[in-house]
Amino acid sequence: MSSRFQVPAVAVPPQTHVCWAFRGAREFAHVAERYTREGLDRHERVLVLDGQDTARGLVATMRAAGRTVLPTQVRGEPVLVTLSWAPDLRAGGASADGASAGGPSADGASADARRSPRHLAAEAVADGFAGLRIVTDATEVVRSRERRERFVAAEHVMDAATVTAPVTILCGFDVDELGPATVAEVACVHSFTTEPLSPFLFRALPQERTVARERTVALAGEVDSASAGDLYRAVLRVVTDTGGTIRIDVSEAHFMSHAALLALDRAARALDCTVRLDAASPVTRWMVRFLELDRVVAAGTP
Amino acid sequence: MSLHDGGPGAVLRHELVLHDGPADLLDLVVSYVAEGEADDDVVVVQGEPTFVDAVVRAVPDGSRVHTVAAPSGARHPARDLHRFLILLNDLGAGVRPTRVVNQMPTMTAAGWREWRRYEAAVNVTLAPFPIRGTCAYDSRSVSDGMVEDLLATHSHVRTAQGPDLNAAFAGFDDHVAGYLRSAPHPRAFSEPTLSLTEPTAAQARATVRQLGTRAGLDASAVEASVLATSEAVANGRLHGSPPVVLRAWVASGRVTVAVSDTGTGPDPLVGLLPQPSREAESGRGMAIVHHLLDDVHHRVSADGYTITFSVSCGTGAAEAS
Incomplete structure (x- = not known):
């Protein structure tokens, strides 16, 4: 994975979505406190996704430091809020816009949409904050396979939110608890990681680079036979509405083995769609032809 | 590997022709190609452009011959085999009897290492096709060792008298098993x-x-x-x-x-x-x-x-x- 996609957990630019592998509660407490203070110093509303001892410890620390902490977000002036960890917040409904099938409220937004990161960021800005900062210890949330699969799907939505809304997110995972393979599974749907946690990243793209009715994402890093299975699973979890075509910008995918291309072909079959690789290298384009893949097409840089 | 034995029931017949130059080769294969036309077989001729043209001109209906003009210097074992498979599929060779005349490129000692593997692989890769494939080598450019390899990998040898079963083909597995025991790079x-x-x-x-x-x-x-x-x-x-x-x-x-x-x-x-x-x-x-x-x-x-x-x-x- 290119070092371009590795950043520290703190002192990162706004709208950065970071997967952070920490080791033990003490490290979480230390770094998360710095991350929280940094957000408060930048006049961002900070949201701590609660539910674990580590998060509760962080909130207690901030209270002790005299910060205002409210148990749930309400329109007003709180600068630090907590919210029980809830998958629907991360999912934000079915799309990165927060649109979902949930029932509409008086202001026209569904319940899920009002809990989407994009909506919460808009509220923070409306309240005079520079944006929204979210910090979470998601170790427990991804411990079981079933919940991890939901998490990966939702996390990509979070990633998309940071591309277009003033949201900055730090997702912590205790790698000693989970093991590197599990962390790699969830790391691949973040735009940045604190260390080489996954050989590839499945990143959201800015809205202006998406094409109407086609789901467009970016693949960065390297995918070989060892990681092709992770790519296959990531595509299936992340892409829920293909519109018939998934466009994947591979301009920053520095290596794609034939196993990666076969994985995309299998994923496209499973989703009954076509995968279009944009900005593919000449050798990648040749491999697609050589392998006679009928669900993957590859184009060069326009 | 799975091999046919070239006997009854075999689908592929992999023939070897050793000739004394393009004119000799033309004499050996024109009647064979013409027979294929008469039997309504798919007929493919691959080789140097001048040879391919000569075959087309020499048979009764040259327009029915599928030609692959491939200069010797442009030949490559793996690519040849792959492209040939695509061509055969395109021509429906999996269901129609097919005759192929393949004028092989001029061989070098260095290139032979891969070409002899190609000849062995033909027996496996093309096994599902009802093909009579004739590989034509210029005897003036092949060494005794190359001939030994060729005899071990072709089920039949074609001469002016027609095709004959090749007894040396029975040793295919043992012979090919040693193909990677080569000298260091x-x-x-x-x-x-x-x-x-x-x-x-x-x-x-x-x-x-x-x-x-x-x-x-x-x-x-x-x-x-x-x-x-x-x-x-x-x-x-x-x-x-x-x-x-x-x-x-x-x-x-x-x-x-x-x-x-x-x-x-x-x-x-x-x-x-x-x-x-x-x-x-x-x-x-x-x-x-x-x-x-x-x-x-x-x-x-x-x-x-x-x-x-x-x-x-x-x-x-x-x-x-």
């Missing part, structure tokens, strides 16, 4: 530019990418070298025996990479065998390497297995364009 006798023991595929890719870039290779050549390195190291770690060792040399704008392990090595026809189904998650890496690169060398010895390949500017560009 010439580069192996010099000190490598670098050596890595037990690299991961990712480490090997990063190292070779850096080496190729520093050597001034163009982007396609770097990518081809990285791809081949990755497949070789991944195979060594998955199928070989430790330690996997990567060595690389840079000389005269050429990067040579060797990946060794202490295992017994792959199938002697590695890279040329039929592809696994599309549902298979991998297994096509060596076919890709053989197709993309011009210089791939396998060696099995008492020390283990080594695959060596070289790239220079332009490698991979023609295929990838």
